[in-house]
Structure formats: structure tokens, C-alpha cells
Amino acid sequence: QQPVQSPQAVILREGEDAVINCSSSKALYSVHWYRQKHGEAPVFLMILLKGGEQKGHEKISASFNEKKQQSSLYLTASQLSYSGTYFCGTGAAGNKLTFGGGTRVLVKP
Amino acid sequence: GAVVSQHPSRVICKSGTSVKIECRSLDFQATTMFWYRQFPKQSLMLMATSNEGSKATYEQGVEKDKFLINHASLTLSTLTVTSAHPEDSSFYICSARERVYLARENTGELFFGEGSRLTVL
Numbered sequence: 107q108q109p110v111q112s113p114q115a116v117i118l119r120e121g122e123d124a125v126i127n128c129s130s131s132k133a134l135y136s137v138h139w140y141r142q143k144h145g146e147a148p149v150f151l152m153i154l155l156k157g158g159e160q161k162g163h164e165k166i167s168a169s170f171n172e173k174k175q176q177s178s179l180y181l182t183a184s185q186l187s188y189s190g191t192y193f194c195g196t197g198a199a200g201n202k203l204t205f206g207g208g209t210r211v212l213v214k215p
Numbered sequence: 216g217a218v219v220s221q222h223p224s225r226v227i228c229k230s231g232t233s234v235k236i237e238c239r240s241l242d243f244q245a246t247t248m249f250w251y252r253q254f255p256k257q258s259l260m261l262m263a264t265s266n267e268g269s270k271a272t273y274e275q276g277v278e279k280d281k282f283l284i285n286h287a288s289l290t291l292s293t294l295t296v297t298s299a300h301p302e303d304s305s306f307y308i309c310s311a312r313e314r315v316y317l318a319r320e321n322t323g324e325l326f327f328g329e330g331s332r333l334t335v336l
Contacts, residue, residue, distance in 0.1 A: 147328060150326070205258045207258045
């Protein structure tokens with residue numbers, strides 16, 4: 107079942123913060139976050155495996171709630187390079203990922 | 216990080232012809248590769264899971280006779296779109312995990328190929 111991402115799109119000024127949410131109706135094995143630039147392949151950001159886990163990658167961090175049904179990606183002090191579409195991928199049995207609908211992020215100068 | 220190479224990056228073909236897309240893991244062994252399809256401004260939809268030495272596992276709604284997947288070695292998987300039609304035009308992306316992660320499902324990152332944009336006229 108496809109996870110639900112929100113918002114669908116967000117426009118930021120450089121230096122502003124944003125939060126992207128990813129939720130599922132059932133507990134997840136893992137959550138993966140990727141960023142895709144237009145016309146390019148997705149690039150891995152991070153994986154969260156444990157309930158309550160938090161991770162960071164430069165000024166981008168993510169959390170996985172205790173029940174493992176919701177994850178949030180935090181863009182802090184956004185840079186122009188953060189523009190792109192962010193996808194969460196949720197893990198289930200079978201070693202495959204199901205991706206959310208994506209959140210388009212545009213960072214303006 | 217690991218590198219996955221996909222070829223061709225762009226292909227234009229006539230309706231009714233077949234097109235083969237290759238996905239190679241260049242510096243690691245990939246027991247499992249995944250094929251995704253992406254329409255403009257939409258998410259990545261998993262089409263099938265390709266397992267080395269065995270038949271691919273297709274997602275519901277994906278025609279296995281139309282999208283032939285072969286995973287002949289630990290570094291190569293191919294997707295053949297047979298008798299392509301304009302509605303098959305899309306961005307096809309493969310991805311792979313390193314073999315070391317096989318014992319721990321979904322704990323390894325996916326390495327994506329560059330994608331192949333198929334246009335069927």
C-alpha cells in the first residue's frame with residue numbers, strides 16, 4: 107500500500123525550514139527517503155529502521171515515530187540545492203520499497 | 216557509493232517494436248534488482264522484482280508478457296518492452312541493493328540507475 111506524503115508541494119525562500127510527512131495505515135519495517143532532481147534518478151538520503159529513531163544528513167534530518175507509522179523529513183535552513191522532489195519509500199516483507207506520491211520542493215533565492 | 220548504470224538513457228521507437236533496457240551494477244553484486252516506471256510528475260511505481268537466476272516477480276497489474284525481465288547474472292538485469300505502444304512511453308528506472316543486505320530485508324539503500332526515457336511513436 108502506497109504511503110501518503112504531505113504536502114504535495116512547498117515553496118521556500120533560501121534559509122527557510124520545511125517539514126515533509128510520510129504516513130502509513132500500518133506499522134512499517136523501515137522508511138527510506140530519496141530526493142530526485144528533474145530528469146534524474148532518485149538519490150538516497152537516509153533510512154530509518156527503529157521506532158523513535160532520528161537521523162541527519164547535512165541540514166536535512168528525519169524522524170520515525172514510536173509506532174513506526176509516520177516519518178517526517180526536516181529541511182533546515184534550506185539551500186537552493188535542496189530543490190527537487192522528495193519521496194519516502196516504505197519497506198515491507200519481500201525486500202521491496204513502495205514509494206509515496208512525492209513532495210515537490212522549490213527553494214527560491 | 217555503489218554505481219548502477221542503465222542503458223540506453225533515451226530511446227525512441229515505432230509502435231509495435233520491442234525495446235531492451237539494460238541495468239548493470241558496476242562495482243557490486245546485486246542479487247535483486249527492481250524495475251520502476253515513472254510518469255511525469257508522478258511517483259515511482261514498482262513494476263517487478265528481478266531475482267538472479269529465477270523468474271521475476273511482477274506487481275499486480277503489470278503484464279509479464281509485455282515487460283520481459285531477465286536477470287542473467289549478479290550484475291545485469293534487462294527489461295524488454297515488447298510490442299511497444301504510445302501508452303508505454305515513460306521513464307523506466309532500475310535499482311539494486313548490494314548482496315550483503317540480503318539477510319536484512321529493506322535495511323540497505325537502493326542504488327538507482329540513471330533511468331531510460333522511452334518514447335513510442
